Amino acid sequence: MSDRTMTPGAAGPRAPRGARWSRLSASLIASGRGLGLCGLTLAGAGLMLALAMPVILAGAGIGIIFSHGHHGAGWDVLFSPVLLLAALVTGRFLTPSVLLAIRGLAVLTRRLCMEWCGVPIADPYRPPPGGAISQRLSFRQRLRWLLADPAALRDALWLTVNACGGWVLAAAPAGLLVYGLLNLVGGNRGHPVVAPPPALPGDEPLMLIVAGIALISLWLWAAPRLLRGYGMLARSMLGPSGRAELALRVAHLAQTRADTIDTGAAEMRRIERDLHDGAQARLVAMGMTLDAADHLLDGNPAAARALLAEARESSARALAELRDLVRGIHPPVLADRGLAEAVRALALDLPLRVDVSSELTSRPPAPVESAAYFAVNELLANVSKHADASQVWIDTRHDAGMLRIGVTDDGRGGADPARGTGLRGIERRLAAFDGVLAVNSPPGGPTTVTIEIPCAL
């Protein structure tokens, strides 16, 4: 989820001396990628045109009526209702798909900006209704979600700006190369193949060759930078605006707060029920048994003794139930020894070989510790229930302000967070701490689940 590398080779700003070939190849790659991005521009322009189609058709239809209205009925007046109908039909049936395609294109552009230009662009979209991992949305739901998001407008704006001039930045590397080469060819032949750069005086062969060399040097230096510039331009429009970022944050906080309250309330209900049905009921029964024993004490001491034994049994069971309850609320080892040891204790209870390694130097804040502990507990339960594994590795570490716990098993894999309510629940509880859960579980295994919670040590 977070393993984004910041700079691919193509955008490396300074090649070491003697690495001219790598610079050359970097510039070549940048030129090719620039052309690829121009292809995206074309697609984007096409989409914008398709988006404008209903308006264009309707405008044409209305225009015909107005311009021919007082000339009497020509055949082209009959044509205008057809145009208006076409506007309606395209608006109803084509536009939704176009909107979806625009979102798709924007997503692709973001990815390519990351992979090709070395400019990571954060996702500005609101989460789909029903949380990040959700069942498939219907076409209509998806469309409503898309339209309600201000980022959709920014996507369309980007496509327009890109089509109107942004693409020049992407095309520039290839342009410089081609123009430089043409100048060299022209200088070789003795006459220009294309018009010389306007800033150059004359078109003598020497001048052309100088211009060609200058252009190609410029290309070598500038190609990756130009591509990076294009990425920055894209980021300025495709990245979340300050407002959108805040809105996303607020939506996230509201969601996680609601989830936290729900989870807390459910937990309280569970505790109340457990106490009511368990320890409380046993204490009542115990009181009654003791009372009965009291009455029997003189008349039938043997029966009284049996009742006393029963009462003692009841008290032992009440204690056992309270113990289990407390273990579920705040496990004693966690309180005593902290996360690493508590995870070790969990591992001891597992019918699998477990390898626990921990690089924690001190204890995270108690709520984080508790959330992480229960997440690991749930993950281990999943492993022993579903994974069919023989060994588990648990790795706990803290670096760069992030508590990371990896749980890997050699089981059969194929764990899908979208289907398992367990993983979903863990994710929801971690979200209260801005924590995330990443699952990597190819069919056939191995499965690695990584938990990350930001916290200071």
Next chain:
Amino acid sequence: MRVVIAEDLFLLRDGLTRMLEAHGLQIAAAVDNGTDLLAAVTAEKPDVAIVDVRLPPTFTDEGLRAALAARRKVPGLPVLVLSQYVEQLYARELLADGTGGIGYLLKDRVLDSSQFTDAVRRVAAGGTAMDPEVIARLLAHNSGDGALAALSPRERQVLAQMAEGRSNAAIAQRLVITERAVAKHTAAIFLKLDLQPSDDDNRRVLAVLAFLGR
């Protein structure tokens, strides 16, 4: 038999004192924290120390650490640790030095005073008294890897009883078999766990350790 008690809750400390005295044990000292425990065991040289896991000032595993420290200070000092919860992790730490004279019981066990004092005497005599709940959780999760895999189900039952601290006679009674059969099983266990015939009690502790250590 002289006992030192470390328990921070007055009611429990008082109750324990009275119960043990009623069973003919002598309370050399009853303290309420780990530091005083260390002082008491060095001064009194008791036959056994009974220690609550949770003691001030941290109310975490202070008592456990105090018990381990006491055993380092007075080597071979029998210690019975009481706790509201039993953790296999802690059981292993207590048994780690392999010398025996270790008990680890739930506080609930004091409800049955005669069984509890039996456990105290066993620990004082250098045996072990592991809480049945530790054993039960172990058996429930034991996938049977390592040395224990070689044991037959019956031998495992015997080993579990041994871990709780029962003598061969008591095990025989529990499992409804003859004492001779128990002796045969224990011999087989020692052989399979590769425990050389030496001091019998120590071998029992080592077998329990192998059991808990997996």
